[in-house]
Amino acid sequence: NDYYDPALKRGRAALLARSGVYVVDGDIADAELLAKLFDVAPFTHVLHLAAQAGVRHALVDPMSYVRANVAGLVALLEAARAADPQPAIVWASSSSVYGLNSHVPFSEHDRTDRPASLYAATKKAGEEIAHVYNHIYGLSLTALRFFTVYGPWGRPDMAYFFFTRDILAGRPITVYESSGGGTHQTTISRDFTYIDDIVKGCIGALDTAGRSTGSGGKKRGPAPFRTYNLGNTSPVPVTQLVDLLEKMLKVKAVRRVVKMPRNGDVPYTHANISLAQRELGYRPSTDLQTGLKKFVRWYLEYYNPELAVKQKQHGSSNGKGSRGRNGSTSSAR
Ligand SMILES: NC(=O)c1ccc[n+]([C@@H]2O[C@H](COP(=O)([O-])OP(=O)(O)OC[C@H]3O[C@@H](n4cnc5c(N)ncnc54)[C@H](O)[C@@H]3O)[C@@H](O)[C@H]2O)c1
Numbered sequence: 599n600d601y602y603d604p605a606l607k608r609g610r611a612a613l614l615a616r617s618g619v620y621v622v623d624g625d626i627a628d629a630e631l632l633a634k635l636f637d638v639a640p641f642t643h644v645l646h647l648a649a650q651a652g653v654r655h656a657l658v659d660p661m662s663y664v665r666a667n668v669a670g671l672v673a674l675l676e677a678a679r680a681a682d683p684q685p686a687i688v689w690a691s692s693s694s695v696y697g698l699n700s701h702v703p704f705s706e707h708d709r710t711d712r713p714a715s716l717y718a719a720t721k722k723a724g725e726e727i728a729h730v731y732n733h734i735y736g737l738s739l740t741a742l743r744f745f746t747v748y749g750p751w752g753r754p755d756m757a758y759f760f761f762t763r764d765i766l767a768g769r770p771i772t773v774y775e776s777s778g779g780g781t782h783q784t785t786i787s788r789d790f791t792y793i794d795d796i797v798k799g800c801i802g803a804l805d806t807a808g809r810s811t812g813s814g815g816k817k818r819g820p821a822p823f824r825t826y827n828l829g830n831t832s833p834v835p836v837t838q839l840v841d842l843l844e845k846m847l848k849v850k851a852v853r854r855v856v857k858m859p860r861n862g863d864v865p866y867t868h869a870n871i872s873l874a875q876r877e878l879g880y881r882p883s884t885d886l887q888t889g890l891k892k893f894v895r896w897y898l899e900y901y902n903p904e905l906a907v908k909q910k911q912h913g914s915s916n917g918k919g920s921r922g923r924n925g926s927t928s929s930a931r
């Protein structure tokens with residue numbers, strides 16, 4: 599869909615195709631298409647990442663979340679349970695299911711019944727729906743609760759991405775610094791997790807997913823039903839994220855620092871990852887500074903190759919704007 603620039607999605611698909619992955623464009627809620635795919639190949643595993651993401655956009659287009667994250671998930675589970683053999687399914691839930699939970703670090707045993715956004719509520723609904731398909735049809739189901747994933751080829755609606763774009767363009771950015779008031783002020787922070795670490799967690803989950811125990815819609819025995827946090831377990835204040843970007847871009851941000859509005863965001867996230875460590879061998883190894891450097895290098899090469907070359911040659915930008923892939927003029931000041 600065109601929630602953000604489809605050219606970026608096509609670029610990722612081209613990377614996949616180059617590595618021998620067969621890419622089909624389609625709607626996850628299209629039952630006929632899914633049935634055809636399951637006819638063509640006896641999939642052993644499915645890694646399901648398609649969703650309407652983004653916590654704040656749910657205020658703008660609530661139904662897109664219901665369609666992709668609820669109807670889309672059910673369509674996939676229906677296709678999987680009818681398949682013979684049934685595949686094991688690993689899918690992306692979200693740290694946002696912890697909502698207003700205040701017990702840190704967030705553990706899989708903590709409450710997830712107080713979501714702060716419709717996005718979070720649809721992911722939580724997905725976790726409950728998955729339980730039904732495990733219970734009735736014996737599908738092996740693993741939900742991975744990703745914590746604020748960032749890196750090259752990332753999502754332009756996420757703060758680290760549009761802060762980079764706006765800082766380079768000299769546009770002001772709005773930084774949520776705290777929430778609450780009086781003695782209950784909370785510093786807004788995130789357990790930012792680098793994409794390569796998340797990928798390793800996904801592979802760990804696929805490799806240990808066991809088998810679905812049904813075929814053709816019939817359950818034959820108990821199958822795994824699992825939920826894991828995939829975070830970095832090292833929260834960083836959003837203000838510090840901006841400090842790091844300023845250093846890497848060599849541009850001072852124009853900051854508008856405000857209290858966090860009630861727009862679906864939660865004040866902080868912090869993953870307890872012991873379970874994933876133990877059972878998936880998950881060991882995140884990228885701190886925010888290292889991961890952001892890789893993101894910034896990619897960003898400049900993708901959107902602003904001229905500036906990337908200048909930064910490499912001179913170790914600093916020259917202050918003159920240059921035209922990038924997105925057509926916008928970015929000026930390093
Ligand atoms: N990036 C994060 O910080 C983060 C954190 C927690 C969970 N997640 C989850 O991880 C998964 C991947 O997220 P992402 O950040 O790469 O987001 P993304 O938006 O880049 O990827 C999701 C993809 O799903 C596609 N999609 C949406 N509706 C679809 C539909 N009906 N049929 C087929 N495709 C559809 C979109 O076009 C998009 O390409 C999502 O499920 C997201 O909710 C992401």
Ligand SMILES: O=C(O)[C@H]1O[C@H](OP(=O)(O)OP(=O)(O)OC[C@H]2O[C@@H](n3ccc(=O)[nH]c3=O)[C@H](O)[C@@H]2O)[C@H](O)[C@@H](O)[C@H]1O
Nearest residue numbers: 651652692693694744745746756757758772773774836863
């Ligand atoms: O882990 C997840 O489950 C979620 O991760 C991600 O959500 P978030 O952690 O909210 O990331 P993101 O929007 O980049 O905001 C980062 C920080 O910047 C703050 N923020 C945001 C906007 C702004 O203008 N100013 C600001 O300070 C904001 O308050 C926050 O503190 C995914 O987008 C989402 O799909 C979901 O899956």
